[in-house]
Amino acid sequence: MSSAEDIHGQTTAATAVVRMAEIEGRGRALVASKALRAGEVVLRDSPILLYSAIPLKPSSPSPSLSPSHRHQHRDYCSNCFRILEHSSPSVVSCPSCSCTAAAAAVLGGGGGGEAGEYLFCGPNCRSAALASSHTPWVCQALSRLRDYCPSSLPLLHHHQERQLQARFLVAAYNLAIVSPSNFRILLCLQGKSPAQPDDAALFLHALIFSLCPPPAPHGSFSFSLELTAALLAKDKLNAFGLMEPLAKDGERSVRAYGIYPNASFFNHDCLPNACRFDYVDASATATATASECNTDLVVRVIHDIPQGREICLSYFPVNLNHSDRQRRLREDYGFTCTCDRCKVEANWSDDEGDEEEEEEETEEAMDEDHDQLMEDSTEDGGVNEENNFPHAYFFLRYMCNRKNCWGTLAPLPPSNGIPSSVMECNVCGDMKNDDAP
Numbered sequence: 312m313s314s315a316e317d318i319h320g321q322t323t324a325a326t327a328v329v330r331m332a333e334i335e336g337r338g339r340a341l342v343a344s345k346a347l348r349a350g351e352v353v354l355r356d357s358p359i360l361l362y363s364a365i366p367l368k369p370s371s372p373s374p375s376l377s378p379s380h381r382h383q384h385r386d387y388c389s390n391c392f393r394i395l396e397h398s399s400p401s402v403v404s405c406p407s408c409s410c411t412a413a414a415a416a417v418l419g420g421g422g423g424g425e426a427g428e429y430l431f432c433g434p435n436c437r438s439a440a441l442a443s444s445h446t447p448w449v450c451q452a453l454s455r456l457r458d459y460c461p462s463s464l465p466l467l468h469h470h471q472e473r474q475l476q477a478r479f480l481v482a483a484y485n486l487a488i489v490s491p492s493n494f495r496i497l498l499c500l501q502g503k504s505p506a507q508p509d510d511a512a513l514f515l516h517a518l519i520f521s522l523c524p525p526p527a528p529h530g531s532f533s534f535s536l537e538l539t540a541a542l543l544a545k546d547k548l549n550a551f552g553l554m555e556p557l558a559k560d561g562e563r564s565v566r567a568y569g570i571y572p573n574a575s576f577f578n579h580d581c582l583p584n585a586c587r588f589d590y591v592d593a594s595a596t597a598t599a600t601a602s603e604c605n606t607d608l609v610v611r612v613i614h615d616i617p618q619g620r621e622i623c624l625s626y627f628p629v630n631l632n633h634s635d636r637q638r639r640l641r642e643d644y645g646f647t648c649t650c651d652r653c654k655v656e657a658n659w660s661d662d663e664g665d666e667e668e669e670e671e672e673t674e675e676a677m678d679e680d681h682d683q684l685m686e687d688s689t690e691d692g693g694v695n696e697e698n699n700f701p702h703a704y705f706f707l708r709y710m711c712n713r714k715n716c717w718g719t720l721a722p723l724p725p726s727n728g729i730p731s732s733v734m735e736c737n738v739c740g741d742m743k744n745d746d747a748p
């Protein structure tokens with residue numbers, strides 16, 4: 312891959328600083344193609360597919376629905392996923408969707424906008440969606456899937472994970488129809504059909520193809536059960552959540568999931584050297600250029616990184632203990648982590664990994680041996696493998712200290728080659744001055 316091409320052969324400036332490499336036991340990986348400064352943006356990536364993380368909405372309030380179904384979620388633009396201002400006269404609905412009582416209630420008669428099930432923040436988002444992610448087939452498929460099921464309860468009554476898998480499959484089949492090239496990119500990502508399709512694939516494939524079969528795709532693939540199972544596996548391994556702002560009680564919830572064609576090649580490390588930011592609620596004027604979008608993922612390095620070093624993200628908050636991390640990586644991603652932190656923590660008792668004790672232990676370690684830890688940390692901000700607390704330095708310097716946040720801090724991008732001393736949290740968005748030497 313040339314340095315000016317992305318992993319899929321498309322030219323982008325954003326990927327010039329990383330290149331793809333094959334690493335034994337880890338598959339494809341992204342490595343620094345030059346020495347990187349703390350805070351440098353290594354990737355800005357736009358999604359090829361986005362879908363809502365909100366459970367399906369009932370077409371009319373039903374007394375038989377569980378309280379969680381009746382729970383009112385906030386409304387988002389079905390194209391850009393910004394929060395909808397209900398009082399805005401520019402809010403418009405999808406012309407194919409029926410005007411439901413639920414949607415009318417959500418609008419509350421307050422806005423000058425139209426009522427409908429799928430809402431957009433304005434005509435531009437609606438036009439964009441109708442030509443891509445919210446075609447008449449998508450609209451029809453989602454409403455039929457929600458309301459009908461020949462052999463069991465409608466999807467609306469199934470658990471949330473199944474509803475979200477259905478949303479993903481509809482988005483993926485639609486991608487095959489409206490953008491075969493992006494669908495081929497999705498097919499290149501990690502994740503394949505298991506030998507025996509699981510219950511989710513069997514159920515959803517049968518449901519979609521009985522209620523609302525998608526139009527035949529262009530190209531060489533057909534919508535088989537095996538393809539459905541492979542798509543679900545790819546979603547599980549590669550989808551990034553666009554997060555809601557951190558709630559006061561520390562609750563983190565996902566607003567939408569996206570498949571990002573380049574960011575999907577970052578491998579995991581329990582002490583990552585990069586972290587990802589999203590700015591979904593940024594206003595259209597806040598994005599610097601027309602090609603930048605509020606649903607882009609931005610990946611910045613946390614500290615200086617030498618040329619050739621693999622760049623890794625953490626697939627979950629860094630405060631999880633060793634056994635929880637190993638379990639999630641095994642069950643959700645199919646591998647055993649052998650990073651430096653895991654090697655050390657494998658010898659700890661389970662209690663030692665508990666969040667609070669771990670935090671106290673880290674603080675004690677830092678108090679007792681602060682200078683030694685600083686000396687032990689390598690020049691590029693990494694850690695000495697022999698150090699018993701490989702994450703002490705990391706936690707102190709790169710973990711957000713806001714209560715229940717557990718976000719990762721990365722410096723703002725350098726300006727004219729000069730590193731920034733302002734650290735930004737990728738979860739709560741707080742900025743703080745980096746007072747480390």
Ligand SMILES: C[S@@+](CC[C@H](N)C(=O)[O-])C[C@H]1O[C@@H](n2cnc3c(N)ncnc32)[C@H](O)[C@@H]1O
Pocket residue numbers: 336337338339340500501548549575576577578579580643644645646647648649
């Ligand atoms: C999002 S993909 C990352 C890119 C992937 N390596 C590829 O070839 O497309 C996630 C998958 O990468 C692999 N992976 C990620 N981090 C790893 C690690 N630290 N050690 C081994 N495998 C890893 C696992 O197979 C995981 O399911």
